[in-house]
Amino acid sequence: MASKKKNIRATNRAAGAAASVARGGTPEPLRKLRISDVYTAFPRQKKFHESTAKYRLFGGAAGPGKTKALLWEAIRQAHDHARIDTLLLRRTFPELETSLLSYFRRDVPREMYASYNDSKHVVTWLNGSTTRFGYSASESDIYQYQGAEFTFIGIDELTLFTLGQWQFLTSRNRCTHADVQPNMAGATNPGNIGHAWVKALWVDKRPAPGMDRPGQYDPEDYAFIRATLADNPLYKDDADYLKTLDALPRHLRQAFLVGDWNVFAGQYFDLFDVRRHTARAERLGIETWWPRWISVDWGFEHPSAVYWHAARPDGAVLTYREFVANHLSPRMLGQAIAERSLDAEGRFERIAEVYLSPDAYARRSSESTIAEQLGDVLAQNGLPRPAPADDDRVGGWMFLYQMLEQEQWVIADSCARLIECLPTLTRDPANVEDVLKSSGDDPADSARYGLKTRLAPGRAPAERRVAERITAVDATSRAIWMQKFMAEERRASRSVPVPHRW
Numbered sequence: 047m048a049s050k051k052k053n054i055r056a057t058n059r060a061a062g063a064a065a066s067v068a069r070g071g072t073p074e075p076l077r078k079l080r081i082s083d084v085y086t087a088f089p090r091q092k093k094f095h096e097s098t099a100k101y102r103l104f105g106g107a108a109g110p111g112k113t114k115a116l117l118w119e120a121i122r123q124a125h126d127h128a129r130i131d132t133l134l135l136r137r138t139f140p141e142l143e144t145s146l147l148s149y150f151r152r153d154v155p156r157e158m159y160a161s162y163n164d165s166k167h168v169v170t171w172l173n174g175s176t177t178r179f180g181y182s183a184s185e186s187d188i189y190q191y192q193g194a195e196f197t198f199i200g201i202d203e204l205t206l207f208t209l210g211q212w213q214f215l216t217s218r219n220r221c222t223h224a225d226v227q228p229n230m231a232g233a234t235n236p237g238n239i240g241h242a243w244v245k246a247l248w249v250d251k252r253p254a255p256g257m258d259r260p261g262q263y264d265p266e267d268y269a270f271i272r273a274t275l276a277d278n279p280l281y282k283d284d285a286d287y288l289k290t291l292d293a294l295p296r297h298l299r300q301a302f303l304v305g306d307w308n309v310f311a312g313q314y315f316d317l318f319d320v321r322r323h324t325a326r327a328e329r330l331g332i333e334t335w336w337p338r339w340i341s342v343d344w345g346f347e348h349p350s351a352v353y354w355h356a357a358r359p360d361g362a363v364l365t366y367r368e369f370v371a372n373h374l375s376p377r378m379l380g381q382a383i384a385e386r387s388l389d390a391e392g393r394f395e396r397i398a399e400v401y402l403s404p405d406a407y408a409r410r411s412s413e414s415t416i417a418e419q420l421g422d423v424l425a426q427n428g429l430p431r432p433a434p435a436d437d438d439r440v441g442g443w444m445f446l447y448q449m450l451e452q453e454q455w456v457i458a459d460s461c462a463r464l465i466e467c468l469p470t471l472t473r474d475p476a477n478v479e480d481v482l483k484s485s486g487d488d489p490a491d492s493a494r495y496g497l498k499t500r501l502a503p504g505r506a507p508a509e510r511r512v513a514e515r516i517t518a519v520d521a522t523s524r525a526i527w528m529q530k531f532m533a534e535e536r537r538a539s540r541s542v543p544v545p546h547r548w
């Protein structure tokens with residue numbers, strides 16, 4: 047082990063010296079163009095390249111050059127050793143296109159590689175080594191790499207991945223050359239679905255909850271090379287970029303700008319796990335006769351968020367379709383909802399109800415309300431007019447939490463905005479039972495309207511509930527009964543787990 051580490055260190059020292067590894071009949075051009083001719087690492091990037099840890103994490107904040115460093119790390123290792131395979135991953139193909147692949151096309155001169163297979167996204171370097179660009183949009187897409195082995199695996203925006211995907215990839219991180227130590231690296235901002243496990247392994251240096259064989263966790267294997275925007279000389283003084291970051295909600299700004307991994311400490315849905323709570327849409331097995339309904343959080347500058355839900359006979363809710371868009375008039379939104387309320391065969395779905403955010407019922411001047419305008423278009427298309435959603439925030443969030451805990455709420459993986467949004471919600475320090483309002487919470491608000499209104503509509507005031515159950519007429523016995531009843535209710539609600547984070 048120690049000698050292998052030394053070996054990596056030696057090759058790291060030779061980073062950039064591509065020509066020195068182009069031995070054994072490697073064609074001439076590699077000698078001419080060195081990595082150092084094309085890429086000069088910024089000082090923090092250099093620290094990342096020099097780290098000898100088996101699993102490195104680079105960044106932890108926006109903009110220091112994480113993606114670029116990851117790309118050149120794969121290229122460097124592919125050049126350092128002949129005939130090895132390397133893999134670079136992003137969660138989805140569009141993201142891969144606009145990050146790693148576009149940097150490869152933009153920054154790597156043609157004479158540095160032998161060929162590029164455009165359909166498989168595989169570069170073959172002059173020494174026979176390869177770099178494959180891949181993605182794993184759904185949880186199980188990762189198994190496409192089942193039969194493959196990669197000496198280096200680099201994962202961009204690692205917190206978009208799940209612990210399960212990471213663990214599977216570690217099993218693919220192998221090398222048949224005895225003198226080469228396989229290794230992996232991630233680059234990321236804090237937040238998102240993978241926040242908790244990434245923070246555990248690299249920031250807190252302890253096994254991640256839910257990890258297979260936590261006893262085998264060796265903190266020595268994990269190195270966190272912290273970098274922030276200030277480590278990128280191109281961005282440091284870029285007023286526009288800083289302005290964009292400054293406009294983010296406070297907790298996201300803390301996370302992205304200074305790389306504060308604790309801002310999600312008050313994460314509300316700390317139990318959210320894509321493996322338990324999401325599924326491929328076609329796997330949900332929704333039958334045509336199951337009740338369906340729609341929830342809408344109306345917005346114009348902020349996006350409108352629309353979800354389609356179905357109730358399984360056992361009471362579980364399947365949220366199976368998403369539509370999020372801004373700058374649509376109420377009528378345009380109604381049209382968009384109607385056009386999407388079709389099943390796989392293109393037939394109109396039977397929608398029982400549409401729940402709409404209560405603020406859409408506000409009457410402005412003489413014009414009809416948003417709810418009326420939206421309702422007109424829905425009605426013209428054979429859909430129900432909207433009903434005002436139950437906006438009990440605290441009860442609603444708690445209800446969503448319980449549904450997730452009991453695995454009674456499953457979200458189709460096509461509802462990307464909702465899946466992305468849930469793990470970023472934090473508790474409101476002013477009212478810890480509530481979620482802190484932030485821009486970008488519209489998908490969660492809409493889902494809350496959908497589940498709470500349909501399945502746990504607001505309860506009547508305590509007095510009325512007592513009146514329904516207590517028949518005693520004299521004031522004293524009523525007071526005693528009332529106390530007993532309220533205590534009972536409190537006890538019942540205490541069994542509701544209060545979400546917390548370590």
Ligand SMILES: Nc1ncnc2c1ncn2[C@@H]1O[C@H](COP(=O)(O)OP(=O)(O)O)[C@@H](O)[C@H]1O
Pocket residue numbers: 085086087088091105107108109110111112113114115278280
């Ligand atoms: N070493 C470098 N030399 C020149 N430009 C760089 C370097 N590292 C990053 N950049 C540029 O800085 C910008 C941000 O880099 P990127 O890798 O996308 O950052 P991040 O992934 O951390 O957001 C990109 O335009 C990238 O090309």
Ligand SMILES: [Mg+2]
Pocket residue numbers: 112113114145202
């Ligand atoms: Mg990036």
